[in-house]
Amino acid sequence: MESLTKRVKVLERKPMTMVESWYLLNIIKGMAITFSHIFKRNPTVKYPEQKRPFSPVFRGLQILNRDEEGRERCTACGLCAVACPAEAITMEAAERKEGEEHLYKEEKYAAKYEINMLRCIFCGLCEEACPKDAIYLSETFAPANFQRQTFIYGKEDLLIPDPVSDPEGFAKARGSRATLNEQKP
Amino acid sequence: MDTVLLAIDLAVVIEKLTLVVIVVSASLLVAMYSTYAERKVAAILQDRVGPDRAGPFGIFQPLADGLKLFMKEEIIPSKSNRFLFILGPCLAMLTAMMTSAVIPWGGTVELFGRTIDLQIADINIGVLYIFGVVSMGVYGIMIGGWASNNKFSLLAAIRGASQIISYELAMGLSLIALLMFTGSLSMKTIVEQQMAPGHLWNVAYQPLGFLIFLVCAFAECNRTPFDLPEAESELNFGYHQEYSSMKLGFYLFAEYINMFISSAVMATLFFGGYDIPFLNESNLSPNLAAGLGVLALVIKIVFFIFFFMWVRWTIPRFRFDQLMHLGWKIMIPLALVNMLATGGIILWLGK
Numbered sequence: 001m002e003s004l005t006k007r008v009k010v011l012e013r014k015p016m017t018m019v020e021s022w023y024l025l026n027i028i029k030g031m032a033i034t035f036s037h038i039f040k041r042n043p044t045v046k047y048p049e050q051k052r053p054f055s056p057v058f059r060g061l062q063i064l065n066r067d068e069e070g071r072e073r074c075t076a077c078g079l080c081a082v083a084c085p086a087e088a089i090t091m092e093a094a095e096r097k098e099g100e101e102h103l104y105k106e107e108k109y110a111a112k113y114e115i116n117m118l119r120c121i122f123c124g125l126c127e128e129a130c131p132k133d134a135i136y137l138s139e140t141f142a143p144a145n146f147q148r149q150t151f152i153y154g155k156e157d158l159l160i161p162d163p164v165s166d167p168e169g170f171a172k173a174r175g176s177r178a179t180l181n182e183q184k185p
Numbered sequence: 186m187d188t189v190l191l192a193i194d195l196a197v198v199i200e201k202l203t204l205v206v207i208v209v210s211a212s213l214l215v216a217m218y219s220t221y222a223e224r225k226v227a228a229i230l231q232d233r234v235g236p237d238r239a240g241p242f243g244i245f246q247p248l249a250d251g252l253k254l255f256m257k258e259e260i261i262p263s264k265s266n267r268f269l270f271i272l273g274p275c276l277a278m279l280t281a282m283m284t285s286a287v288i289p290w291g292g293t294v295e296l297f298g299r300t301i302d303l304q305i306a307d308i309n310i311g312v313l314y315i316f317g318v319v320s321m322g323v324y325g326i327m328i329g330g331w332a333s334n335n336k337f338s339l340l341a342a343i344r345g346a347s348q349i350i351s352y353e354l355a356m357g358l359s360l361i362a363l364l365m366f367t368g369s370l371s372m373k374t375i376v377e378q379q380m381a382p383g384h385l386w387n388v389a390y391q392p393l394g395f396l397i398f399l400v401c402a403f404a405e406c407n408r409t410p411f412d413l414p415e416a417e418s419e420l421n422f423g424y425h426q427e428y429s430s431m432k433l434g435f436y437l438f439a440e441y442i443n444m445f446i447s448s449a450v451m452a453t454l455f456f457g458g459y460d461i462p463f464l465n466e467s468n469l470s471p472n473l474a475a476g477l478g479v480l481a482l483v484i485k486i487v488f489f490i491f492f493f494m495w496v497r498w499t500i501p502r503f504r505f506d507q508l509m510h511l512g513w514k515i516m517i518p519l520a521l522v523n524m525l526a527t528g529g530i531i532l533w534l535g536k
Binding site (some may be wrong): 030033034040041043044047170 | 230233247495498499502
């Protein structure tokens, strides 16, 4: 019979030879193996100090995007909420007033935008559904907390830092995933 | 002038007391850091990092562990025998410490115009004393297990006692061969014989005896592969199941002290004690020679402690019938053969 993988090892169940039944040689062999592990590199990542980079396709916490001038892109069309299989997104729309053009990109904006992170399954369908490139999944995950209430993220938690006043924070929050989206045809 | 029958030299008392304090605190310290070393060695052998949060490289980890044990609630089961329940860990600790009295930790130092022996008591039956004290260690286990008033503790205690008693036989027999060869029971004399020029360490003359002694030392210290009395994972923790807080700590601590002491005994009996190979100590000043000797002994002990841990993280635990099989059907006959062969060779050479 052909084996399924190349790593199959056939066990021979024959009675032990004289030397084997003394165990001593095999114990010494085993100890040589464990000793050789002293010189092997250990794969531990010392977490709080060292962080492993996320893969560019990692789907983390959602972030609400701004355009280059720092205006919110979201128009509260509700397509993300419709696309969401876990029904984690709720929003309330509002009309942009005179003199708010520097805050919101279009005439309509999301006055309230909430994502329940306990419901969210981080599938990324909201990101795919958004026609305005206003929401995408970043490279962070929701920090642990003691209260359920704290997992309902409002606009103040989700909005990306302003690229005009805080370009560094903007670039950090944006990560490599947003640029990946821009490269898409 | 009156003849003084029992003269007590105060200087000797002070000298010995200081030595006792040093040895006891040293063995406590070594035991403390053995727990750290155990975890670190395990981690290194398994490609992990090990404790590294408390202080640089985690060196304060034993302090944190000890503090944790002290802070834990101390539970004495209501149906237990209260006196014996407390006596158990005390006895385990006491017997573990007592053995250190006859081990020669070094040569002689000259301090304040006095020659001081770096040995608490050079008694002429040192090896016998060690055996006596070590076999008392089984009482700590038995009393602890029995006083807990718990079937599983009792079973584990009996398991531990039978293991220690079985392996003590082979251990004694393997040492008889050594003693026939050295002709002395005093630890100091045994070391001095090995230090003599033209004389190799005893392990060269008694390799089989050493092997048997080593295996039996593992069994006596309840270390893997013979840690049946306290098989944490499958036989729910063994004789100290009902123990908590520092009483449990004492049991665990006693195990590490036992490990330290048996390493010291092995180094003394078979590996020349405080002897430094290829070095003529008499050329050096006595204090320097003694210091180097102590250092040599410490290095040997550290190696043996590492060896204990190395074996622990390599070999899986024996089954109880395999353990008994090894003890009675292999170790004891082997030790007997070794003893007879040694006796025969000594007769043949006509020493």
